[in-house]
Amino acid sequence: MQNNHHQSRRQQFYEQLTDGEALILFAGSAPRKSADASYRFFANRNFFYLVGIFQTESVFLAVKTGGEIEETLFIHKKDPLAERWNGYRISPEEASEHSGVEHVKELDEFDSALKEAVEIGGVSTLWYDFDQFDAGRADAPQNRHSASLNSAYPYLSLNNAYPAICAARTIKDESEIAHIREAMTITRAGIHEMMKSAKAGMYEYQLEAVFNKALADAGVRESAFANIVSAGRNNFYIHYEEPTGMLNDGDLILTDVGARKNEYVTDISRAFPVNGKFTTEQKEVYSIALQVNKELMGLLVPGEVSFADIETHARKRVGEELIAAGFLGKDEDVKKYYWHNGTHHIGLDVHDVGPKGNPIQPGMVFTIDVGIYIEDKNIGFRVEDNVVITGTGFEHLSSEIVREIDDIEAMMS
Structure with a gap:
C-alpha cells in the first residue's frame, strides 16, 4: 500500500476526534440530466481531498475507539454486467491502493457497519461534511443520511466537519502546488494558441475550441470550469457561457479559462484585440488594469495583508487611474466601471474553499484579478493571474502567460 497525501490529511483531521466519535464522508453521485441520462460524475471535493478515489456513491467511515482509528471504505462491488453498460468499477485492492484505507468493503455493508458502531461500538457523535452550499437540500447525501440516522438514534450528536476540512484545503502542500503548476503549463498553451x-x-465557440484542443493535446479531458470566451459587448456579461457571437474587427476578446490537472485547477483571464492591435483607448484602459494587477502582487507579504486589504487597494487605485486618464469623473464611484472583487482561493475548486478575512499565509493559492468595464467605450476585460504565497512573499504561477501589450501584439502578429 502506497504512502499517500490523503492518509496524512485524514490523520490531521483525526486530531480533533475523541473516543466514541466517527467521521462519515460521501463521494456523491452523478446528477440526473434528463430522461435516463445523467451528467458526468464528479466526486465530492472534500471526499476526494481526504479519500482520493472517484467511485460513484462510495462512502468512507472512520471510528475512534480506545484512542485508535478504524477506517473503512465502502464501494460498489465488481459487477461485469453493470460495468459493461456504465464503465469500469475499481476493485477493493485498487481502492485501498489509491486511498490508503486498509479495509474496503461492499457498499451494501455500510448500514450494518454503522449500526454496529453505534449500538455496540459506543459511537455517540457523528461528524458529517455539512457543505454550506448544500444547506436546505434534503437530497444531499449527508443531509439525507444524518436526518435518517438522527430519527433512528435521537440521542446522537451531530458535528460539522466542513469548516475543518476547508481550513486544511486552504493551505496547499507541495504536491497540490505541483499539480496547479502542471495545469498552468497547459493553460498557457491554450491561451497562447487562442x-x-x-x-x-471567427465565432467565439470556434476560439473556445482552440483552447479545448490544446487541453486535449496535453491529455486533459475538460477545462477547469465553463470556459468564458467572449468578444465586444459580450465581455460585459461577467459569467458569459454561451459563446455564439462573432469576433469583429476592433473588438477586444476576453478569455477567462483554466485547466484541471490531477483535479487541481487554474483560473486565468487575458484580453487581446481581434485584429492583433490595441487601439489607443484600449491600451490606456488595459495599461491601468495591468499596472494595478502588478501593484497588488507587490502587497503580498505573508501575515501582513488579507483579501479585504487587496480589494480595497484595487478599488482605490483603479479609481485614481481612471480619473487621471479622464475615463471617470472625480465625483463618480469607481464601481461604475469596477464591477467585482478579484481575489479568491483556487485548488480543487475554481472558487476554492477557505476563509477570506484572515491574513494570507504560505501555501495559499489564489487569484489576482483586475477587471474594468466601460460600456460606452465598448472596452471591457479583466487581467487575472494566479499566485502561491511562500514563506517570504509569493510565486507568480502564471507569469509565463503573456500579458504585456507588446508581447500580446507580437504573439498575434
Missing part, C-alpha cells in the same frame, strides 16, 4: 488563432469573422 491569441495566435483569433481573427475577425
Whole structure:
C-alpha cells in the first residue's frame, strides 16, 4: 500500500476526534440530466481531498475507539454486467491502493457497519461534511443520511466537519502546488494558441475550441470550469457561457479559462484585440488594469495583508487611474466601471474553499484579478493571474502567460 497525501490529511483531521466519535464522508453521485441520462460524475471535493478515489456513491467511515482509528471504505462491488453498460468499477485492492484505507468493503455493508458502531461500538457523535452550499437540500447525501440516522438514534450528536476540512484545503502542500503548476503549463498553451488563432469573422465557440484542443493535446479531458470566451459587448456579461457571437474587427476578446490537472485547477483571464492591435483607448484602459494587477502582487507579504486589504487597494487605485486618464469623473464611484472583487482561493475548486478575512499565509493559492468595464467605450476585460504565497512573499504561477501589450501584439502578429 502506497504512502499517500490523503492518509496524512485524514490523520490531521483525526486530531480533533475523541473516543466514541466517527467521521462519515460521501463521494456523491452523478446528477440526473434528463430522461435516463445523467451528467458526468464528479466526486465530492472534500471526499476526494481526504479519500482520493472517484467511485460513484462510495462512502468512507472512520471510528475512534480506545484512542485508535478504524477506517473503512465502502464501494460498489465488481459487477461485469453493470460495468459493461456504465464503465469500469475499481476493485477493493485498487481502492485501498489509491486511498490508503486498509479495509474496503461492499457498499451494501455500510448500514450494518454503522449500526454496529453505534449500538455496540459506543459511537455517540457523528461528524458529517455539512457543505454550506448544500444547506436546505434534503437530497444531499449527508443531509439525507444524518436526518435518517438522527430519527433512528435521537440521542446522537451531530458535528460539522466542513469548516475543518476547508481550513486544511486552504493551505496547499507541495504536491497540490505541483499539480496547479502542471495545469498552468497547459493553460498557457491554450491561451497562447487562442491569441495566435483569433481573427475577425471567427465565432467565439470556434476560439473556445482552440483552447479545448490544446487541453486535449496535453491529455486533459475538460477545462477547469465553463470556459468564458467572449468578444465586444459580450465581455460585459461577467459569467458569459454561451459563446455564439462573432469576433469583429476592433473588438477586444476576453478569455477567462483554466485547466484541471490531477483535479487541481487554474483560473486565468487575458484580453487581446481581434485584429492583433490595441487601439489607443484600449491600451490606456488595459495599461491601468495591468499596472494595478502588478501593484497588488507587490502587497503580498505573508501575515501582513488579507483579501479585504487587496480589494480595497484595487478599488482605490483603479479609481485614481481612471480619473487621471479622464475615463471617470472625480465625483463618480469607481464601481461604475469596477464591477467585482478579484481575489479568491483556487485548488480543487475554481472558487476554492477557505476563509477570506484572515491574513494570507504560505501555501495559499489564489487569484489576482483586475477587471474594468466601460460600456460606452465598448472596452471591457479583466487581467487575472494566479499566485502561491511562500514563506517570504509569493510565486507568480502564471507569469509565463503573456500579458504585456507588446508581447500580446507580437504573439498575434
